[in-house]
Each structure stands twice: as structure tokens, then as C-alpha cells.
Amino acid sequence: MHREDFPMLKKDIIYFDNGATTLKPQCVIDSVVEYMTNHTSNIHRGDYDAAVITNKLYDNVRNIVSSFVNCDSREVIYTSGATQSLNMVVFGYMKKHLKKGDEVLLNKAEHASNILPWIILSKQIGIVIKYVPLDNNYELTLENIKRCVTFKTKVISLAQITNVIGDVRDVYNIGKFCHENNILFNVDGAQSVPHMRVDFKNCYMDFLSFSGHKMCGPTGVGILVGRYELLEDMDPLCYGGGMNSYFEENGDYELKSIPTRFEAGTTPIAQVIGLGEAIKYLMKIGMDNIHEHEMKLKQYLLDKVKDIPNIIVYNTSSNSGIFAFNIDGVFAQDTSIYLNSYNIYVRAGNHCAKELKDEINIKNTVRVSMYFYNNYNDVDRLVDALRNSKDIFKIVL
Amino acid sequence: MDNDLRREIIMDNYNDPMNKGLIDDNSYLKTRTSSESCIDDLSFMMKIENNIIEDIRFDGEACAISTSATSIMIRILIGKTVDEAKKILNNYKNMIEEKDYDKNLLGELAVYDSISKQPNRKNCALLPNRAINNMLEELNKKNN
Structure with a gap:
């Protein structure tokens, strides 16, 4: 769908690395170029015409985000990406409110950004990290979560879609469970928000993090959505210009209101404007259409690879456009280099989910991650390349 | 070098690498290089006695x-003095980086002489080089 919107697709490439970053449509490119060409200016500090245009565009992105994920626009914080958003949650909010012995439930399929900050926090203040076991398909179920919950459980933190297995977690029922049991619910939406409809309020989320560049937007910008009552009691991680009302020699100071107090310094203005354009573009296509299209492609790929010997698939059941596999006996990176010779772009590695190896007994996989602009022809070319992979080392060596 | 021969040497060392598997011995120098x-993420251990490389795993x-570069390098370096090893490592690095080098010192490591045609694989070929240099530096620090 909509391939004509993407300049990169004019080249003969099959882009299957959307879990890492997505291609940019012309409208997003144009919006960034327009800002840089015609109304470059800083925000909130200028009275001249260009600044007025920029302010309006910039501020309106909060409204766009709020209608996109169903939250209040004052709950939308601009960040540099999901990683920064997740760190703000852990070190800005959780560090202030959790105490020694409090339990945080994670699982081993999580991305580094939703594990490492917690590990650091556990060393700093003594919280206890518990890993909820995955089921036989390496997926996370509410039943397994419930089994791990104790009276000390204060937070459940998870990706709505994991970036290797690609299972879609039941955030509605997990969120409801958290809500009923007074547990904070922190959601990493980096792989879900770009690919499906996500509802912050109805899923009882307390925090939701995502990145712009994984959803057709520019790099360097992301969003943290936080429940307003919680944001009122969250500390900024950065202090400086743009986020204070005043400060005095005697040490008195007052911070600006929420969410501006969390956005010290000059923010990524061009990127925020580009992200706003990207979200409008995705909403026009329709998130349900995007998800449905990816599922069709994934099923088509699964059906086709069934007949190819030596292909090991790790996530046949997961309900997203992520397909993790290896060619038996071939290191993942050699496979991705091989596929590059067919102009097929995939990713090899642990995909920052370094603890997943304990569950699937394999450290590195090749990941195909789809988006709405992929089509059946892309899948056919991948399948052809995999069929021909018997002599893979003649090509990569 | 003939391409089939080159591939055969690489594949032999990839499928059946020399000294793969670590042992529990604290007399070895150790490093993890990713x-x-x-x-690529490999752990190395090396034993040096009387200035001679006794073992690398x-x-x-x-x-x-x-993997194959590591295997071939281990085969070549075991039994060499530290100075000889440094010379080989240096020449190998020069070859990968397309600088002047002495082919006679490198033996089968010469199979990587055209790896620069695939720039993203230079780091792969240089990984054992980095690891062994790290351990030699560590030894140097210890001795000083």
C-alpha cells in the first residue's frame, strides 16, 4: 500500500527492517524541509512571523498525538525517542516513588531500554526485578503475570509488541488487572504504536513510550505519554532553559507547567513537526488497515517458507508483522549479508533483547519486520532468496 | 588466490575452528571482544610463558x-614469541586496511586479502586481531 509515497522505494530494494526504523514518506520529508527552508525559528521565544508559524505547528503535534493514542494533550511529552521516554519513567518517576524491596515485573523478551534502566535502579535503590516466564511460543500471558504478582508488586513494565518474537500482549486485560490491583502499568509502545491502534486511556496505561522514526517520522524524536496525576509528581531528568518559570540567586525556583517542564533546552523542533505529519499520514491510512495488511503478508510468508528445508522460524504464532528465523547452520549475520546481495534489507542480531537467549536458546536471529508499504512481491523475492540459499557461502565469502 | 580454495580454507576453519571452547584456568589472559x-561477540583466553604464546582459546x-579468522590466527600465533606475534598482527591489520604488508608473515591469513571489497566485513576480520592486541596490552600493563 502507498509505495508511491516513499522515495526510497523507487530504488530496487526490499525493505524489511521496519522494526529498526521505517522509511519516510514524501509528506514527512516535505514538512521538515519546509520548516528548515521557510520558517526556521525557535519555539516559545519569538514574536516574529516565522516563530508564530513554528509555534503553531509544534504545539499542535500534542493534539495530533492525543487523538492518535487517546490521551490528553497535556499528557504528551516530546522526547528524543522511546529510550529516553522509558528512562524518564524509571529515573524521573519510579526512583522517587519506589522503595527497597518493591517488585517490578519484566520478562526476558523485552528490549534493553525496558530492562537496563530497571537493573540500574535496582542497584541504586534496591527494587527487585522479577521476570515473568514466557509460554511455549515465547509469548507473555496474563495468567503467567498473575502467578508472579505478590503484595510487593508495584509495577508491570512491558512492550506491547516485542521486537524479536513480535507477540502482541493483551494490554487491555493486563492494564485492567494493574488498575484493579493498584499496580503501575508502564508500556513500551515502540513496536506497537506504529503498527496498530493503541489506546492509552482505555487500556489503563500509566505511561506509554514510543519513537517517531519507527512510524515514518524523523529520527531524534519520540513521545512519552504519562497519566497527568503521575506527571505532576515526576521529576525532570534535565534542567535548564525552556522548562523553568524563574530562578533566583538564593536558590528559589519554579518550573513551568506540565509537560513543558520535562522538555529542557531547545527541543527537536523539525523532528516534532515531522512526527506530527507522520501521525496524520498514518491515521489517514488507518491503523487497523496497517495491522491487517501486515498480518496478511506475515501469513503469506509463513505459508511459503513451510516448504523450504533448513529454515527455522521462532515465532509462527505471533500476531504482528515480525518474522524471526535462522537458516540452519548459518550465523544470522551471514544470512543478512547474503540477503543484501538480493537487495533485501533485514536485520541480524539479538535486536537488543539480550536476555531472550535464555528463553529461546539462541542468541542471534534474522528479523524480517514488515510495514504497510511491503507487498506480496517483496515476500516472494525473500522466499526465492531463501530457496536459493543452499550455496549461501559461495555468495557471502 | 583461487576463490574456491579461499572459500574452502574459510569454511574449514568456520565449521571446525581451532581451540573453540574456553577452559577454567586463571593463568590465562582473558578478554571479551564484541x-x-x-x-560478533567472542571471548578469548591466551597463555604466555617465557615470552612465548603457549595457547589461545x-x-x-x-x-x-x-570465526574462521580467529581459528587461522590461533593456528599461526601459537608457538610464536610476543614480538613475532605483534609483527604478524600488525601486518594482518595492514592487509585488511589496504596498507603495505608482508605477505610471507601471514600464511593462510592471506585468504582475507580482498575483504576490503566488503567494507562492512573488515571489522569481522579484525576482531581476533583486536582481542589478541587487548590481551597483549594487558600483559604489558601487568609487566610494567
Whole structure:
């Protein structure tokens, strides 16, 4: 769908690395170029015409985000990406409110950004990290979560879609469970928000993090959505210009209101404007259409690879456009280099989910991650390349 | 070098690498070397006695180029003095980086003489080089 919107697709490439970053449509490119060409200016500090245009565009992105994920626009914080958003949650909010012995439930399929900050926090203040076991398909179920919950459980933190297995977690029922049991619910939406409809309020989320560049937007910008009552009691991680009302020699100071107090310094203005354009573009296509299209492609790929010997698939059941596999006996990176010779772009590695190896007994996989602009022809070319992979080392060596 | 022969040497060392598997011995120097630009991640251990490399072992996950280069390098370096090893490592690095080098010192490591045609694989070929240099530096620090 909509391939004509993407300049990169004019080249003969099959882009299957959307879990890492997505291609940019012309409208997003144009919006960034327009800002840089015609109304470059800083925000909130200028009275001249260009600044007025920029302010309006910039501020309106909060409204766009709020209608996109169903939250209040004052709950939308601009960040540099999901990683920064997740760190703000852990070190800005959780560090202030959790105490020694409090339990945080994670699982081993999580991305580094939703594990490492917690590990650091556990060393700093003594919280206890518990890993909820995955089921036989390496997926996370509410039943397994419930089994791990104790009276000390204060937070459940998870990706709505994991970036290797690609299972879609039941955030509605997990969120409801958290809500009923007074547990904070922190959601990493980096792989879900770009690919499906996500509802912050109805899923009882307390925090939701995502990145712009994984959803057709520019790099360097992301969003943290936080429940307003919680944001009122969250500390900024950065202090400086743009986020204070005043400060005095005697040490008195007052911070600006929420969410501006969390956005010290000059923010990524061009990127925020580009992200706003990207979200409008995705909403026009329709998130349900995007998800449905990816599922069709994934099923088509699964059906086709069934007949190819030596292909090991790790996530046949997961309900997203992520397909993790290896060619038996071939290191993942050699496979991705091989596929590059067919102009097929995939990713090899642990995909920052370094603890997943304990569950699937394999450290590195090749990941195909789809988006709405992929089509059946892309899948056919991948399948052809995999069929021909018997002599893979003649090509990569 | 003939391409089939080159491939055969690489594949032999990839499929059946020399000294893969670490042992529990604290008399060895140790290092873990992962690539910044790809997913190779190998642990190394090396034993030096009387200025001679007695043993090098490794383990971990890496691509065909990294693994085979490690295997060939281990085969070549065992039995060499530290100075001889440094010379070989230096020449090998020069070859990968397309600088002047002495082919006679490198033996089968010469199979990587055209790896620069695939720039993203240079780091793979240089991984064992980095690891062994790290351990030699560590030894140097200890001795000083």
C-alpha cells in the first residue's frame, strides 16, 4: 500500500527492517524541509512571523498525538525517542516513588531500554526485578503475570509488541488487572504504536513510550505519554532553559507547567513537526488497515517458507508483522549479508533483547519486520532468496 | 588466490575452528571482544610463558569471517614469541586496511586479502586481531 509515497522505494530494494526504523514518506520529508527552508525559528521565544508559524505547528503535534493514542494533550511529552521516554519513567518517576524491596515485573523478551534502566535502579535503590516466564511460543500471558504478582508488586513494565518474537500482549486485560490491583502499568509502545491502534486511556496505561522514526517520522524524536496525576509528581531528568518559570540567586525556583517542564533546552523542533505529519499520514491510512495488511503478508510468508528445508522460524504464532528465523547452520549475520546481495534489507542480531537467549536458546536471529508499504512481491523475492540459499557461502565469502 | 580454495580454507576453519571452547584456568589472559558495528561477540583466553604464546582459546558467536579468522590466527600465533606475534598482527591489520604488508608473515591469513571489497566485513576480520592486541596490552600493563 502507498509505495508511491516513499522515495526510497523507487530504488530496487526490499525493505524489511521496519522494526529498526521505517522509511519516510514524501509528506514527512516535505514538512521538515519546509520548516528548515521557510520558517526556521525557535519555539516559545519569538514574536516574529516565522516563530508564530513554528509555534503553531509544534504545539499542535500534542493534539495530533492525543487523538492518535487517546490521551490528553497535556499528557504528551516530546522526547528524543522511546529510550529516553522509558528512562524518564524509571529515573524521573519510579526512583522517587519506589522503595527497597518493591517488585517490578519484566520478562526476558523485552528490549534493553525496558530492562537496563530497571537493573540500574535496582542497584541504586534496591527494587527487585522479577521476570515473568514466557509460554511455549515465547509469548507473555496474563495468567503467567498473575502467578508472579505478590503484595510487593508495584509495577508491570512491558512492550506491547516485542521486537524479536513480535507477540502482541493483551494490554487491555493486563492494564485492567494493574488498575484493579493498584499496580503501575508502564508500556513500551515502540513496536506497537506504529503498527496498530493503541489506546492509552482505555487500556489503563500509566505511561506509554514510543519513537517517531519507527512510524515514518524523523529520527531524534519520540513521545512519552504519562497519566497527568503521575506527571505532576515526576521529576525532570534535565534542567535548564525552556522548562523553568524563574530562578533566583538564593536558590528559589519554579518550573513551568506540565509537560513543558520535562522538555529542557531547545527541543527537536523539525523532528516534532515531522512526527506530527507522520501521525496524520498514518491515521489517514488507518491503523487497523496497517495491522491487517501486515498480518496478511506475515501469513503469506509463513505459508511459503513451510516448504523450504533448513529454515527455522521462532515465532509462527505471533500476531504482528515480525518474522524471526535462522537458516540452519548459518550465523544470522551471514544470512543478512547474503540477503543484501538480493537487495533485501533485514536485520541480524539479538535486536537488543539480550536476555531472550535464555528463553529461546539462541542468541542471534534474522528479523524480517514488515510495514504497510511491503507487498506480496517483496515476500516472494525473500522466499526465492531463501530457496536459493543452499550455496549461501559461495555468495557471502 | 583461487576463490574456491579461499572459500574452502574459510569454511574449514568456520565449521571446525581451532581451540573453540574456553577452559577454567586463571593463568590465562582473558578478554571479551564484541563488535561495535555488528553482532560478533567472542571471548578469548591466551597463555604466555617465557615470552612465548603457549595457547589461545576462544568461544562465543560470530560470523563465518570472524570465526574462521580467529581459528587461522590461533593456528599461526601459537608457538610464536610476543614480538613475532605483534609483527604478524600488525601486518594482518595492514592487509585488511589496504596498507603495505608482508605477505610471507601471514600464511593462510592471506585468504582475507580482498575483504576490503566488503567494507562492512573488515571489522569481522579484525576482531581476533583486536582481542589478541587487548590481551597483549594487558600483559604489558601487568609487566610494567
